[in-house]
Amino acid sequence: MDPALYKAATQGKVARLNQLVDPEDPSILSSTTPQLNTALHLAAAHGHAAFADEVLDKDEELLVARNDDGDTPLxxxxxxxxxEVAELLVSRALAWPQDKKSPLVMTNKVGNTALHEAVRNRRGAVAVALLDADPGRAYDLNEQMESPLHMAAREGLVHVVRKIFDFTWVEAEYVPSVAVSGTALHQAVLGGHTSNASCFFAVEIVDIMVEKHIWLLDLTDSDGNNALHYAAQKNNSQVVELLLNKQAQLAYKPNxxxxxxxxxxxxxxxxxxxxAMLRHCPDVAEMVDIHGRNALHVSVTSGKTNALRYLLRHIRPAELLNRVDGNGDTPLHIAAKMSRVQSALLLLNDRRVELCVRDRDGQTARSLVEIKLHTGEMDAYEMYLWKQLKQQESKRCRKQQLPPLAPYPSRRASNDKYFECIVETYILVATLIATVTFAATSSVPGGYHDDGIAVHSNNIAFHIFIISNTVAMCSSIVVVFCFIWAWQDPVRFKVDQLLWGHRLTVIACLAMLVSLMTAVYITIAPESRWPAYVVIVIGMSTPAVVFLMLGKEVIFVPM
Incomplete structure (x- = not known):
C-alpha cells in the first residue's frame, strides 16, 4: 500500500484521500497491506467514519473485501x-444488492460474523446496532458451534441478550461440539463466576431466558448436564437459587x-x-452416580476438604457417611487408599463414621494406610493419620474382628533417602537455637548491676524475654536429644517422635522471635519508641508470612 494512503487511512484525512485517488482510476484503493487490509479496513479499525464513507463512494466493492484473516471492514x-463506522457500514450493507452476499452474513476464517466479533469483544453498542439491522444473525453458528447468543450469555452482556430475546426465538436444535458445552442458558451460567458483578449479570441473563422460555431448563448438553450442573461447577449460588426456585426437580436430574x-x-x-442445594432439596444427598458413589465419596476422591466438611455438617443420616460404593468402599476407605489425609481426619473426627467397616478385601481404613508402612512410602502426613486411626480403632472397635495390627517394621525397612538429611537439618537448627538463646541469657538486655542482678529485672518485658528465651532453649534441647536417638529405630521415630520434634522446633523459633522483640523493646523503647514498634510489627508478621506461604503444612514435617 502507498505509504501516503496508509497514513491518510489511519489518521482519517479525507482531503489527503481525495488528492491521492484519481476520480477516473480509483485502483489505488485496491492496494493492501501485507495482511491484505485495504484503506477501508484501516479506516474501520481506527473509527474514521467520514474517511470510510468517502472510500465507499469511490469504490463500493471494498465493503466486502477480506483481509488475510477473512475479516471484512465491518x-x-x-x-x-x-x-459510528459500524453504523455506516451497516447502512451500506442494507442497501447492498440482494443477489450478492451481504457483509452482515459474511464470515471470517473462524466462521464468525461481524455480530460474533462484536459480542466476543464485548462491544455491546455495536452488537445492538447489528441486531437492529438483522436479528436473525443472533443464532448463526461459527466453526466452534457458538452463536452470538451463546457468547453474549457467557460474557454477561445483558442488554444484548435482552435484545435477542425481544425478537422471534429460533428453536434451533443444539449441536454439541468440543469448544462449546451446552446451550445459551448453560453459557450464561458459566459466565457468572469471576466477580460479584459478573454473578449479578449472570443471574439477570438467566432470569431473562427462563422467563421467556421456561423449557430451556429441560435442555442438556451432550453429556446430559443441565444448567444446574453448570452452576454447581462454577459455585454460582445465586444462579442455583434462581434455578431451584424455578424448578426444584433440576437437583434430582442426573447427567x-x-x-x-x-x-x-x-x-x-x-x-x-x-x-443452597441441601437447603432446597436435603434428600438429594442420597443420590449415587454410576459407580454407586454419593457426594461424600466424590468430595473425598476429588480432595475437596471444604466440601466434605460442609457435607458432614449438614448431612444427618449416618448411613450416608458409611455407604459403600460399587467397589465396596466407604468414603473413609477411599480417603485411606488415595492418601487424602485431611479428608480422612475429618471423617475420623465424626463419631457417626464407622472405623470398623471392612472393604471387599477385608481391610479397614487403618490397615489400608498400614500397607505403606512396610514399603517405606509412608510420609509424615500418613504416619500421623495411621497413628490416629490406630488410637480411634482401639477405642471404637473393641468388639469387632479386625485385621491384625502390623508391628513396626525392622530398622532396615526404612529406605527414605531424605530421612538422614532431615534429621541432620533439625539437629543443626535446634543446636543453633540453643546456642543463641544461651548466649542471650548470658548477656541479657541492659546488662547487670555490680551485685549481679539484671538492670531490668523489674520490667515486665524483661520477664517475657526470660520466659520466651527459656522456652526456646528447652524446646531446642529436647529436639536435639530426641533426634540423637532417631537412628535407634528410624521407622518408629518417624511415626511417633518426628512430628513432635518438628513442632517443638516451630515453638522454639516462635519463642526466639518473642525474645528478639522484647529485647529490642527493653533497650530501645526508653529512648526511641518507633524503631522498637517497627521491630515488633515485623516480628509479629513473620509467622503470618510463613503461614501464608505454607498454610497448614507448616505444622507437618516436610517429607
Whole structure:
C-alpha cells in the first residue's frame, strides 16, 4: 500500500484521500497491506467514519473485501467497537444488492460474523446496532458451534441478550461440539463466576431466558448436564437459587454418568452451591452416580476438604457417611487408599463414621494406610493419620474382628533417602537455637548491676524475654536429644517422635522471635519508641508470612 494512503487511512484525512485517488482510476484503493487490509479496513479499525464513507463512494466493492484473516471492514469495526463506522457500514450493507452476499452474513476464517466479533469483544453498542439491522444473525453458528447468543450469555452482556430475546426465538436444535458445552442458558451460567458483578449479570441473563422460555431448563448438553450442573461447577449460588426456585426437580436430574448437580458441586468444592442445594432439596444427598458413589465419596476422591466438611455438617443420616460404593468402599476407605489425609481426619473426627467397616478385601481404613508402612512410602502426613486411626480403632472397635495390627517394621525397612538429611537439618537448627538463646541469657538486655542482678529485672518485658528465651532453649534441647536417638529405630521415630520434634522446633523459633522483640523493646523503647514498634510489627508478621506461604503444612514435617 502507498505509504501516503496508509497514513491518510489511519489518521482519517479525507482531503489527503481525495488528492491521492484519481476520480477516473480509483485502483489505488485496491492496494493492501501485507495482511491484505485495504484503506477501508484501516479506516474501520481506527473509527474514521467520514474517511470510510468517502472510500465507499469511490469504490463500493471494498465493503466486502477480506483481509488475510477473512475479516471484512465491518468485522474490524465490530472488533474495535467503532460504533459510528459500524453504523455506516451497516447502512451500506442494507442497501447492498440482494443477489450478492451481504457483509452482515459474511464470515471470517473462524466462521464468525461481524455480530460474533462484536459480542466476543464485548462491544455491546455495536452488537445492538447489528441486531437492529438483522436479528436473525443472533443464532448463526461459527466453526466452534457458538452463536452470538451463546457468547453474549457467557460474557454477561445483558442488554444484548435482552435484545435477542425481544425478537422471534429460533428453536434451533443444539449441536454439541468440543469448544462449546451446552446451550445459551448453560453459557450464561458459566459466565457468572469471576466477580460479584459478573454473578449479578449472570443471574439477570438467566432470569431473562427462563422467563421467556421456561423449557430451556429441560435442555442438556451432550453429556446430559443441565444448567444446574453448570452452576454447581462454577459455585454460582445465586444462579442455583434462581434455578431451584424455578424448578426444584433440576437437583434430582442426573447427567450421563448419573451424577446429580450435588455430585458436581462436591467434585469442584462448590460449598455455596452445596449449601443452597441441601437447603432446597436435603434428600438429594442420597443420590449415587454410576459407580454407586454419593457426594461424600466424590468430595473425598476429588480432595475437596471444604466440601466434605460442609457435607458432614449438614448431612444427618449416618448411613450416608458409611455407604459403600460399587467397589465396596466407604468414603473413609477411599480417603485411606488415595492418601487424602485431611479428608480422612475429618471423617475420623465424626463419631457417626464407622472405623470398623471392612472393604471387599477385608481391610479397614487403618490397615489400608498400614500397607505403606512396610514399603517405606509412608510420609509424615500418613504416619500421623495411621497413628490416629490406630488410637480411634482401639477405642471404637473393641468388639469387632479386625485385621491384625502390623508391628513396626525392622530398622532396615526404612529406605527414605531424605530421612538422614532431615534429621541432620533439625539437629543443626535446634543446636543453633540453643546456642543463641544461651548466649542471650548470658548477656541479657541492659546488662547487670555490680551485685549481679539484671538492670531490668523489674520490667515486665524483661520477664517475657526470660520466659520466651527459656522456652526456646528447652524446646531446642529436647529436639536435639530426641533426634540423637532417631537412628535407634528410624521407622518408629518417624511415626511417633518426628512430628513432635518438628513442632517443638516451630515453638522454639516462635519463642526466639518473642525474645528478639522484647529485647529490642527493653533497650530501645526508653529512648526511641518507633524503631522498637517497627521491630515488633515485623516480628509479629513473620509467622503470618510463613503461614501464608505454607498454610497448614507448616505444622507437618516436610517429607
Amino acid at each position: 468485522h474490524l469495526a465490530a472488533k474495535a467497537g467503532k460504533l 450421563g454418568e448419573r451424577q446429580s448437580p450435588l455430585h458436581v458441586a462436591a467434585h469442584y468444592g462448590s460449598t455455596a452451591v452445596i449449601k
